[in-house]
Amino acid sequence: MSTTELVEEEAGGLPVGTGGGGGAGSARRGAAAPPRRRRKWLAWLGAVPFLAYVALFLLIPTVEVIVNAFRGTSGSFSLANVRQLTSGQYASAYVASIKVSVATALTGGLLGFFVAWSTLQRGIPRAIRPIVTTFSGVAANFAGIPLAFAFVATLGTTGVVTVLLAHMGLNLTAAGFTLYGFSGLVVVYTYFQFPLMLLIIIPSLEGMRTEWREATASLGGGAWSFWRYVGLPILLPSIASAMVLLFGSAFSAYATPYALTSGYINLVPVLIGSVMSGNIVANPGLGDALALGMILVVSVAVAIYVVLQRRVSRWAR
Amino acid sequence: MGTMKLKGRGWGIFWLVVGALYLLVPLYGMAQFSLETGPHSYGFHWYQTIFDSSQFRSSFLLSLRLALETVAISLVLLVPTVFWVHLRLPRLRPLFEFLVILPFVVPPVALAVGLVGLFRPVTWLVSTPELLAFVYVILALPFSYRSLDAGMRAIDLRTLSQAAESLGARWTTTLRLVVLPNVRSSLLGASFLTLAIVMGEFTIASLLLFNTFPVYIEYIGETKAYPAAALALISFVLTWGAMLGMFIVGRGRGRTHTEVAMTR
Known part of the structure; x- marks a missing residue:
């Protein structure tokens, strides 16, 4: 545009006298200006x-x-690629991706919220806060390939924690946990999701005034009534919009699931990777259709985020 | 009141411990794996083999080179642009702010699909790793642009540049001698985060078939868990370094926004 x-x-620039229109910007210049x-x-x-x-x-x-x-194999307009998304493996990849993203937005969101809340409690030394936020900055950025292998060393088949728990008589695999499936993805994603949540939500929590708590107390309300009638209503849009961001961050993740499963998990980003490297039927338009689907899902998330941000109460800013 | 305070403190400690364990235990697992050379024997064997490997060196140096190039391109592109937009084109600011969050809307894997589709015919470009540096500038844009934008908003750019102009400085001189020294901390902060992004970016590098450092780590990890843990630890130290750098240069100015790279 x-x-x-x-x-x-x-x-139409150089001929003078087109009149009107221009000049609202940075006009006040020297007299000899062109x-x-x-x-x-x-x-x-x-x-x-x-x-x-x-x-x-x-x-x-x-x-x-x-x-x-929207381009068919012959190069003309076609809905074939997009239509494929609604069936079989492709549709279930979207379902799985959305499930993992929702689950980790919730686990990461809740854990992040509680840890953030904890740093602000009375009786917790203030010096904790910068340590927690700095470390969260590192953890939220420590993702992708190295994170996957850190978890292999921890919760993989011979991982440090897996072995420790086996000594204590708890077999993780028998208990239904596998690092290389849905449960593992949730655990690993939460590693970068909850510090992200913490970093996003802490300014809103810091904005909560002690006066509000005192006002609740003076009306006879305890901690429960404070959160039920004051705290949560003020914070809810911030929490919800932060969780939408977490959803987007998990939904786009490619490196982490790829490294954990060597590319053998049916999530949309991993599937796109397989299509691109020709591990799946060489149909170039299919990769584009899958990518378009991703862009649409994230766009919806961003739209929800924008709407929620508008509802973030002026109290919580 | 007293019990309420105590309860808050108890739960506070509980959640802090849970959070700390969540973050630290995998780091411990990674460290132990990287040092384990056999049953109950520990040493730096894996690190030694890594540092001796020519593949490690070439992939690491490639990523480092790309990181520096990305920082350089970002600065050359963004510093004059942000300066110009603040000073002469303030009406364009909403458009620019919209453009720089777009990389969040287009996931890296989707961007890779588009890049391959667009640039495949340009063979010399798709076989040059420098293509990655140009793309990483886009991935870093939400952070680099907004960091610079915040830096320039914090100073009175108009007055400063008018003062410089009244002393006869051209806008390039103003930029170099007046603006740059004033936004140095946001410049450095943006550069550190860009470094962290490039040193960890796997998706686009792997799909465009370049052997960068993360691609190398993944390749090792597919078959060897112990050296992979050592490589992960090296990568973690890099992330720490970059974040520490940001923390140090960012002291004194308030944190403006959450700086988190989306290289999952």
Whole structure:
């Protein structure tokens, strides 16, 4: 949009007297300035490198995905790829991806909330807080391949904790846990999800005033009534929108599940990887359709996030 | 009141311990695995084999090179742009803020699909690892752009640049001598996070078939769990280093937003 405007400016720029329109911006310059018109399109020119860069490496590739998703093997428009998404393996990959993402948004969200809440309790030294947030920053960024192998060393078949628990008479596999399936993914994702939640939610928690608690107390309310009628209603939109972000972060994850299962788990990102590297029927449009589906799911999540953010009460800002 | 306070404290300690264990136990497992050379024997054997491996060196150096290139491209692209948008094109700011969160909406794996589709015909480009650096600039954009944006918002850019202009400075001079020193901490913060992102990025590198450091770790881990744990630990130390760097340069200014790379 802005580039086309620029072109128009350029075309009709130099002849003076097109009148009106311009000049609301940074007009107050020296007397010897060139005509405003020219300065304006020169100013626009400054935005071109960035816009061109984003177009080339983000926007056009995304458009490419959308276009190819609707292109048949013959190159003409076709719904075949998109229609495939609703059946069999592809549909169940979406279901599994959404399940894992919802589950870890909940586990990570709750654990993150409780740990964040704990750092703010009276009687907990204030010095704990920067330690917890710094470490959370590291943990939230320590994801992907190395995280997967850290968990293999901990909860894998010969992992440190697995062996320890076996000594204590608890067989994890017999108990139904496997690191390389749904339960394992939830445990591993939670490792980066809960520090992420903590980092997002802690500012809102810090915004809770002690006066509110005192006001509740002066009306005879205890901890329960405080959270039921004051705390949660204020925080709920923040908590919910943070969890939506966690959902998106889990839904896009590729490296972690890939490394844990060597690519043999039916999640959408891993499936796309298999399609791209030709492990599954070489149908290029299918990868694009799967990717388009991912973009749509994340877009819905982001839309929900934006709506929730608007509802974040002014008290919690 | 007294019991309420105590209860809060008890639960507080409980959740802090749970959180700490969750974060620390896998690190302990990783460390123990990386040092285990046999039943009940420990040593630095795996580290030695890793550091001796030429594949490790080449993949690590490739990732490091890409990281530095990504930081360089980001700065060259973003510093003048953010400066310009603040000063001359304030009306474009909402558009730019929208554009820089788009990398969150397009998951890396989907972006990889589009990149392959778009650039496959350009063979020289898809066989050059530098393509990754250009793409990583996009992955880092939400953090790098907003960090710079926050840095420039915190200073009175208009007054500073008018003062510089009244002394006869051109805008490039203003940028170099007035603006850059003032936003140094946000520049460094953005650079550290970019480093962490590039050193850990697996998805796009692997799908575009480049042997970066994370791709190498994954390749080792498919067959050998012990050296993989050592590599994971090296990677963890890198993440710590980058975060520590951010923490140090970020002291003094308030944390503006959560800096978390989405390289899962």
